Amino acid sequence: MISVYYFGAISLVLIGLYAVLVKKNVLKILIGLSIMESGVNLLLVSVGYIAGRSAPILSEGVGPNNAVDPIPQALVLTAIVIGVATTALALSAAIILYEKYGTLNIEEIRRLRG
């Protein structure tokens, strides 16, 4: 059996992917993408966890041998910023889409374009 943390992270990824595959509204699809990214970040952090250890800030009694793996946390920091950047850009594309077609429903957009 896999750990409950992995289970939660994978579930978030799958929920996000479901929204991307099934939803018709562009905003909902983008929310799905964000959920997926959160799931991935959660997975990355939980891979770096080591049972019984604390955060990798080496002061107040935390030595090199009782801190968790710092690398995944550093990677997640980068991944979050990248996610923010993608979302911002996607939202501006959605603004253009709404200005041109007056709707955010992907099926209607396809029909309008002909």
Next chain:
Amino acid sequence: MNGQYASLLIALPLISAFFVPLIKGAGEKAVKGYLVLITTLQTAVAAWVFQTVYTTGKPIIVMAGAWKPPVGIDLYLGHFAALFVLIVAAVSFMTAVFSYVADIKPPADKYVMLSLLLMLGATGMIATGDIFNLFVFMEITSITAYALTAYNKTGEAAEASLKYMILGGIGSSFFLIGLTLIYGSLGTLNMAQIAQLAGSMNPTVAQVGLSLIIFGLAVEAELFPLNAWAPDAYQAAPYAVAVMFSAFVVKAGLYAMVRLLYLMQTVKSWHSVLSLLIAMAVLTVVVAEFAALRQRDVKRMIAYSSISQVGLIAFALALGTRAGVDAGVFHMINHAIVKALLFLGVGYVGVKLGGTSIEDFRGLGRRMPLTAFTLTIGSLAAVGIPLFNIFWSKIRILVAGIEAGYTWGVALILGASVVEAVYYIRFIHAMWFTGEGERIGEGISMSLILLFLAALVIVIGVYPQYAWSLAQKAGNDIFNVGQYIKNVPLMPLTGVGA
């Protein structure tokens, strides 16, 4: 000069892009001229790196912050990276000249920044020696590509860009999950060390991780079924951007995919991943060729043709043999030249005549004879006619495919090539044998670039030896993983994972 100065390949475009807001008051022409200047400088740096690597025969390892790998991030400028960084810079220079001549929708300063950063992203993807850094550069490339796809601000452009973003977002999430699995079982992110330790990996973890990474990169590398965004994006993007997409963005994705694939070749489940990639590649070729046949818009048609060629490259690289990798790299070089020529020529026609549907190309032989001539050379080369460059690489790929035992793949690709010949001949026919028109003046700088590329096509076609030797060295860089590991000065570490 010290090899560490090769980090200018990253630093120069970056600092120049940050500088643009300060000079945007100087006007559109000045900013575009600045783009030409910076890409020229970048080409000079890349040429220096290329020259150093190919004369000494040793790769340049750039260590950021003086940390030895795997503690710090290294840039690995081997034979492959040196060659393709030069191609990236040279193509960027050509598109910069094109943008200078053509009208760019405002705001031109933002366009210049994004072009520089696209060049930076592709350079970094090709040069980096760290798998997470590869992810960061991949995101730089793809986020810039999203913005440039939507740059024309039409409804179609925004739609194409959104499609690209959604697929790209799924792809990057998959890539990151794959990376998590590999990091989780090896405890390192350095590519040389991953290659060193790959043999000890749990086969299931390796298989899942590697397949996820391949899926993630397949969005950038335009492989079926994750290439649905590509034709729309090529069509909606500004002309110069389409050139960059086809000439180096897709190459960077392909390279990253193949590099990671070969680094992990000691993994026990490796061959199942190879067959997955071969199936994707062959499907890409077949689907794209048949889609190209139906197009009325020349830019879109060439986009489909480009996708099918990319599938062919992926096929060659996924064969898992030395001959296949060499041929694939050779085809990458040839494809970059030919597609740069075709997209630049078509873009130039689009700028001059205001459209790129097949009707606009009628009588082009009389209206813009030089452009039509170079486009003809490009089309003939793309079909794979002897004495043009693509013939040599295509034949090598097919031979390598048969040697590796994938006769069915080769047969399907040959069938698709016939389809390709049909639509290119239709295109050439439309240019020379139909329609009438007044002669239109062709600018000197664009004519020179088009003629240079056409000359390159023919020179490589007649004397393929030099280009082939470059391709062999670059292919060896990818295929010979033992040499790669030896070249990276890994710091010995003691830990639980080792």
Next chain:
Amino acid sequence: MLKRALAIITLLIIGYWLAQGLTGVPFGQDRMLVGQYYLNNVIKQTGSVNAVTAIVVNYRGFDTLGEVTVLFIASTGVGALLWRRKKKRTARTEGSVVLTTGARLLVPFILLFGVYIFIHGHLTPGGGFPGGATIATAFLLLYMAFTQYEIPHGAFEKTEGVAGMSYVLVGLIGLALGGYFLYDWIWQQWHWGINDVGRLFSGGFIPIIYTLIAIKVGTELSGIIDNMLKEEVRE
């Protein structure tokens, strides 16, 4: 309906497959290789007690340079996509008394808190990105409270560019002094703050870079808000 069922089946297969892979990476075990090296040497080599910050800014500085670039691309891209010949704020309803008074009262403190976060990046959780984001929320609050408020976006754009250039310049100074791009010349060559580990004036170039990043992130996110809130006006 059929589409949904198909989607769910596909997702279950993917989920099962991922779970298969993850069973090979057991949860909570010590599998550190490079991570342990960082933990053992971080204080000596970088002067930062926060290992995550040291990795982000110093050991894996290239990633952070890329990360800054990604955010720069986003702000540039949003600016390019939402570019109109003339743009203006079109909000009609003024914020409520609570909001406007609260904004007047809180903005300086939010800015101060942002500065605190990024200045202490090498000592506590936080750093340039959260600090910059906090600063941007101060401007967001101003936008929500006052219909006429606008950031000076010309100046903000220039600040953003200068901060980015300075980051690359710090790296290039490292190349000139120590022979390596992004070399921490303040700590490794000048040994500044070597007796102050765990206090504010330590950590080599980490506080400098985090200040630059925070300025950049703050101006960028404010610029994105500005671009998204304004609409085109036709004469």
